[in-house]
Amino acid sequence: MATTKHSRLRSPAGIAATLGAIALLLISVFASFIWGDAAGQTSVTDRLAPSSWDAPFGTDQLGRDVFARVMVATQLSMMLTLGATAISVVGGLILGLIATVLPRHPRRLVTGLIDILLAFPWLLLVLFFSVIWGASAMGAMLAIGFAGVPSLARLVYNLASSVSGRDFVRAARVVGVGPFGILARHVMPNIAGPLLVNTAATASVTLLSFAGLSFLGLGVQAPEYDWGRLLQEGILRIYVNPMSAIGPGLAIVIAGLIFTLASEALAIGSGEGVRATRALAAASVTGRRRAVDRGPAVPLQQTDASSDTIAEVRGLRVAFPDGEGGTVERVHGVDLTIAPGEVVGIVGESGSGKSLTAMALAGLLESPAEVQVTRHHFDGIDMSSTLSREEQSRLGVELAMVFQDPLTSLNPALTVGRQLTEVPEVHLGMNSRDSRERASAALASVHIPEPGRRLRQYPHEFSGGMRQRAMIAMGLTARPRLLIADEPTTALDVTVQRQVISVLKEAQRATGAAIVFISHDIALVSAICDRVVVMNGGEVVEVVSAERIREEATHPYTRALIACLPDMTSDRSVPLPTIGTTNITLPEEVVQ
Incomplete structure (x- = not known):
């Protein structure tokens, strides 16, 4: 990534936040051993003494050293702050992610509940929960923690929803990755950066909230004390000894500043923060491996086809809600048949329904799209019924799709290597070494130089043409019988277009896979396809041989x-x- 973890730590904000966090940690751990006696020792003769070298913040009404008490209070203040922050973050994650994976109507109920809670003033929620759990340190932690859940839940839901609509997530669903696998492998790595930034900012607000509750007498109760309670005691004699109030106030400000600097340091390279979650993604992949023999890498050569039809869809209709209770049909009764090894082109203007037809053929259309078919089969699999685990695994191996924009189709939070090794690991049962060798061979087969080094890079480090070729390579890491290329040459210059087309032809020859090539360029389609399907207004208006399209088109x-x-x-x-x-x-x- 452009901004590395080390560069964030070496920034002024990162250095200050790191040093401050270390100081807070050391004080929290060792303060009671160093200043514990002075913080608890009373002296009637020294009560309400002004600041001095021995007691920089003076003494309280019982003669106890206020500076020592501020140092000792660091531990309880930090524990309560981090505990409440953890409650807010975990609760927000659970509620936000649940709303993401729920069906449409339950999702609306959950998001409606979140919006209702957000409509209440935050302080009102804190006071409401404080009444439930009582005026105590634990009650204040629970009150502040739960009051912070709605805002973080809304943040998590918005971030997760933006990722869930990406092409690579839809492709993961169709090959059998469950909702929790998608959350762990694709959603969490992409939202981790912004979430870390907001967690640090939430900790700063939580610290101030605790100080406020304790100051009002609703937080920590005697004989325990935190910075807010010390501030409450010091404010009563601010005109006699200002340092007794300024001391705990300084501690609150400095700790809050440290959390704010941490948030700023994380925000400098929030995208890089997702690297820390790649281990989770890898663990999720490992957990889904099938119990199959782990032999050497399977060669890229495809087995020969055993039937006359590899994919077929009949009577395909695709409609979308019109926002007024009705639907608008965009694809009207399309019939499409693909033979093994055949290269079929679908051509038409933008909006003609060609991409919707291809997405439906691959089973990638989801709500709110309404899909109706009289027959939908792929290699013996009835795609119109609920797929079994075995059928989903076959789809992950035999059906590959190259999307129009590979920058949105490739997961930006994972390296190219992590994404290319997923299919060999999950669906072919290969170990990490064999799957990486297969991914490297796939990159080499699409003419990407230095494949070993490229596997360690992220999608944004590839050019547009290289990303398209990487998407093709991803399909070649399996055993594709059908490769759907949805306008793979759009926005590429003619030289790169030629490279992509050449790679597709080589892939077709090497694997024997059928190809559905979608484009608005009829000349390009007729040059590389066996048969051309022409669509207009959501209908197939003509099917003609590519070689004789100029002569036979009617x-x-x-x-x-x-x-x-x-x-x-x-x-x-x-x-x-x-x-x-x-x-x-x-x-x-x-x-x-």
Whole structure:
């Protein structure tokens, strides 16, 4: 990552936060041994003494050293602050993540509850919980901790929801990764950075809250004392001995500043903070491995097909809610059949339904999309029914998809190597070494130089063309029988487009996999495909051989797409043909 952990620690905020945290830790542990006697020893003759070298903050009404009591109070103040922060963070995580994985209607109930709690003033919630658990140190910790849950739950839900809609999460669901596996492997690594920043900021606010409750007499009770209680005692004689109130106030300010600096240091490179959670992601992958033999890496060569159809969808209809209680249908009764080893192109304008058709074919469409089919099969698997664990595992091995934008399809929190080794580890049962060798071979097969070094890099360190090739390599780490490429050359220059197309052809030859290639460029599709499916307005208007598309195309829309492609003989004085929303305007020579 651009900002490393060491660079964050070496920043001014990081250095100050680190030194301050060490100081607080040492004082919390050793203060009672160093200042414990002075903090508890009473002296009637020394009561209410002003500040001096022996007692920098003076003495209280019983003659006890206020400075020593401030030092000893550090332990209880820190324990209560960290305890309440932990309650807020854990509660917020649980509530926010549960809301993320729940179905639509229960999710609305949970998020509605969070919003209702957020509508109440925070102090009102604290006072409400204080009444429930009573005026005590434990009661104050529980009150402040639970009062902080709603805000962190909303933060976690917003962060997790933004990640859950990404392509790599949808792909993980279709290959059988459960909701908890998705949370641990894909969601938590991506939200860990912002969550750490807000945790440090929450600790600072919690510290001030404890001081406030103790100052009001609702927190720590005698004979125990924290900084807030010492501040309450010192404020009564602030005009006689100001240091008795300033001392504990300084401790509160300094500790709060340390937490704030920690938050700032983490915010400098919050994205890097997710590295700490990669171990969790790896553990989650390991926990899901199948009990299969762990032999050497399986070669990339694919076994031959045993049927006439590898994938089929009949009567496909896809609709979405219109926001007024009804639905709007975007795909209207599409039929599509893919033979083993066949390269099928789906072409059409933006909004024609080609990507929705491909996503439905792969089983990646989820709520709020409403999918209806009369038949939906992939390699003998009925995709319209609930899939078994074995069928989900097969999908993870045999079906690969290259999305339009690999930067959003690859998990930005995990290295490329971690993502390429997931399928060999989870679905092929390989050990870590063999899966890494397979991932390295896959990168080499798509012409990415230095694959060993590239495996240790993150997606943002790859160029656009390299990310697309890495996505293809990810599919090759398994045993693909069908590879769906959803506009893989969009936003790439012609040189990189040629590289990506070349890699797809090589992958098809090496594995024998069928390919569904989606594009709005009919010339590109006809150059690499065996058959072209033309879509317009959510319907298949024509299916034609790619080799003879110019001669055999009969539908006006297909002919219009072809006519829109200029060549070296095009008359530059004549406007290019246009395809309108209601009609198709063709040159006279094309109509004839």
